[in-house]
Amino acid sequence: MNSTLRIGLFLFSFFAGTALFAQAGLGLRFIALNSPEHGITNFGVPTQKYHFGVHYRWFDADQVYIGNNRRPELEDANTHDIFNSHSLSLNVGYMLNKRFSFFAALPLVWNQKSSVQEHSIVNDNVIRLQRRVTEAIGIGDLFVGTNYQITNSSTNTIGSLTATAAVKIPTGDYQITDRWQGVGPGRTDVIRPVDPAIQPGDGSWGGLLGLRGSLLVFDWLGAYGEAQYLATPTDTNGVATFRNTISNLYTLEGPTSVPDQFMGRIGISLRVPGSVLILNSGIRIDGIPVNDLIGKSNGFRRPGLATTWENGVTVQSKDFSFYVTIPYIYYQTRYQSNPDRAFSLQNSTVRHGEGAFARFMVYAGLQARI
Numbered sequence: 001m002n003s004t005l006r007i008g009l010f011l012f013s014f015f016a017g018t019a020l021f022a023q024a025g026l027g028l029r030f031i032a033l034n035s036p037e038h039g040i041t042n043f044g045v046p047t048q049k050y051h052f053g054v055h056y057r058w059f060d061a062d063q064v065y066i067g068n069n070r071r072p073e074l075e076d077a078n079t080h081d082i083f084n085s086h087s088l089s090l091n092v093g094y095m096l097n098k099r100f101s102f103f104a105a106l107p108l109v110w111n112q113k114s115s116v117q118e119h120s121i122v123n124d125n126v127i128r129l130q131r132r133v134t135e136a137i138g139i140g141d142l143f144v145g146t147n148y149q150i151t152n153s154s155t156n157t158i159g160s161l162t163a164t165a166a167v168k169i170p171t172g173d174y175q176i177t178d179r180w181q182g183v184g185p186g187r188t189d190v191i192r193p194v195d196p197a198i199q200p201g202d203g204s205w206g207g208l209l210g211l212r213g214s215l216l217v218f219d220w221l222g223a224y225g226e227a228q229y230l231a232t233p234t235d236t237n238g239v240a241t242f243r244n245t246i247s248n249l250y251t252l253e254g255p256t257s258v259p260d261q262f263m264g265r266i267g268i269s270l271r272v273p274g275s276v277l278i279l280n281s282g283i284r285i286d287g288i289p290v291n292d293l294i295g296k297s298n299g300f301r302r303p304g305l306a307t308t309w310e311n312g313v314t315v316q317s318k319d320f321s322f323y324v325t326i327p328y329i330y331y332q333t334r335y336q337s338n339p340d341r342a343f344s345l346q347n348s349t350v351r352h353g354e355g356a357f358a359r360f361m362v363y364a365g366l367q368a369r370i
Contacts, residue, residue, distance in 0.1 A: 026288050026302045026334070026355055027197025028261055029140065030057050030087035030107050031208070031228065032365065048319070048369035051103070053091035055365035059358035060084045065304075066354050068333035074354070078131065082114040083197060083356050087140070091367075099149045106171070107140035111198035117246050118195075119181045124247050127187060134178035138200040142169040143208065164210035168230065172201020174256075175239050183245075192242050196256045196300065204234035204258040220273065224280070225266040233295035234258040241300050249351060250300075252339035257299030260292045265310065278314040283307065284327055290335050297338055302355050306332040312363070319370070325363040332357045 032055035061083040064071045074080045086109065093103035112135040119132040145166025151159060176199055177191050184190040196202070212226035236255040243250035267282015287305025291297045312325030334355030336344075343351040 026286075026304050026306070026357075027083075027195075028286055028288065029202070029230070030055075030085075030089060030109070031143065031230065031261075031263070032057070032089035032091065032105060032107070049095050050370050051091070051093035051095070051101070051367065052370075053089075053093075053105075053365060053367040055089040055091065055363070057087045057089075057361065057363050058085065059361040061356035061358040063357045063359065064354050065332055065334050065357055066352050067335075068331070071354065079116045079129070080354070081117070081195075081356050083195075084112045084114070085198070086110045093147075098153055101147045103143075103145060103147065103166075105143040107200075108138075109140050109172075109200045110137045111135060111200070113195045113198050115195075119183060121246050122183050123245065128182060130181070132179075132181050134180070134194045134198070136173075136176040136178070136194050136198045136200055138173050138176065140172040140200045141202065141206075142171040143167070144169065145208065158216040159214060161211070161213040164208070164212070164228070166208040166210075168204075168206035168208060168232070170201055170203050170205060172199070174199045174201040174203035174237055176200065180242070193239050193256075196239070196241065197302065199239075202232065202234075202258045203237035203239070204232040206230055206232040220271045222269045222271075223267070224269060224282070225264075227262075227264040229260065229262045229293070231260050231293045232258045233292070235296040236299040243300060249343070250339075252342055253300035253337075253353075255299035257297060257301035257337075259288045259297070259301045259303065261286070261288050263287075267310070269314075276315050276317050278316055279312075280314065280325070281309075281311045284310045290337060300339060301337055302334060302353065303337050304332065304334040304355050306357055308361070310363075320366065320368045322366050323364065326360055327363070328360045329357060 064074045064080045087107050089105050089107045091105045093101050095101045112133050114131055114133050116131050120129050143166045148163045150161040150163055176194055178194050180190045180192045208230045210228040215223045237258050239256045240254055241256055244254040263286045265282055265284040267280055269278050269280040271278050285305055285307050288303045290303040306329050308327035308329045310325050310327035312323055314321055314323040336352050340351045340353050
């Protein structure tokens with residue numbers, strides 16, 4: 001293929017994917033099924049049968065948004081919720097042949113929520129203003145699936161396109177409890193489920209479909225793209241949020257919703273001459289829809305999305321790859337949820353829940369092949 005056609009395909013893959021943006025702190029499950037695909041490799045399709053990976057994500061969501069408007073007055077008053085999340089995904093894969101591979105991915109999570117409302121307000125009455133932390137630690141939901149390389153690696157050496165299909169198995173605890181301090185009778189402590197955003201699991205089976213690809217423009221320049229959608233048909237999982245005991249604004253937010261989520265990313269990569277280093281830069285989107293693709297969407301969820309500019313570095317060799325990526329959020333929005341909309345209609349007012357977003361995130365991982 002000549003250079004002009006390569007450049008044309010590269011530009012098409014870049015601009016056709018500009019609808020895919022970045023990343024949020026909305027209680028998104030950590031899904032790390034594949035090592036990053038950056039469009040630059042000198043090794044072709046790996047011949048090793050076994051693949052092992054460790055992938056890490058961290059963020060601290062402390063900026064408050066209603067819609068796409070930041071609410072600094074809530075942050076200044078120190079009454080907003082803050083979420084801190086550490087996730088580690090352990091992956092194993094087996095290549096059946098050059099096109100088919102199978103994998104399993106199990107996340108381990110340590111999540112915390114710092115809140116004033118949960119420990120200070122009962123039925124709209126402020127009993128005190130105190131900030132306390134609840135947390136959840138455990139394994140998350142297991143993903144088991146397969147990858148299929150659509151392109152033929154024997155005849156196509158400049159690009160790859162791979163489809164992913166996986167099942168999400170509800171192995172994670174979705175009913176972890178902690179202490180809500182001072183909100184019981186006589187200002188006693190009460191043991192209740194922690195916020196759905198920090199629960200390791202959601203209690204639902206799910207199905208994930210994904211597509212990822214890469215394109216080698218020159219030996220030193222490539223493009224990559226990826227999209228995933230996780231569908232969870234379960235409506236609510238039977239765990240009470242107890243948000244309706246805080247304020248009548250949350251009357252319809254008692255049940256816990258089980259939301260779908262989606263992700264897309266696209267970018268370019270550059271190999272540092274004479275080295276195994278690859279620099280990548282692109283845009284990414286992560287989000288939770290208001291309504292699921294399949295099934296009902298009742299109960300409490302924080303729908304929204306965040307777009308990030310993600311920049312990273314990868315060390316890539318024949319037998320392993322190591323990467324660090326830091327996405328910086330530049331656009332975020334918290335949608336009106338179905339309970340928000342129903343409350344607004346019932347009370348002839350506008351109810352719009354808030355969402356906490358991180359300024360940036362950290363992704364790191366190691367993938368080995370033997």
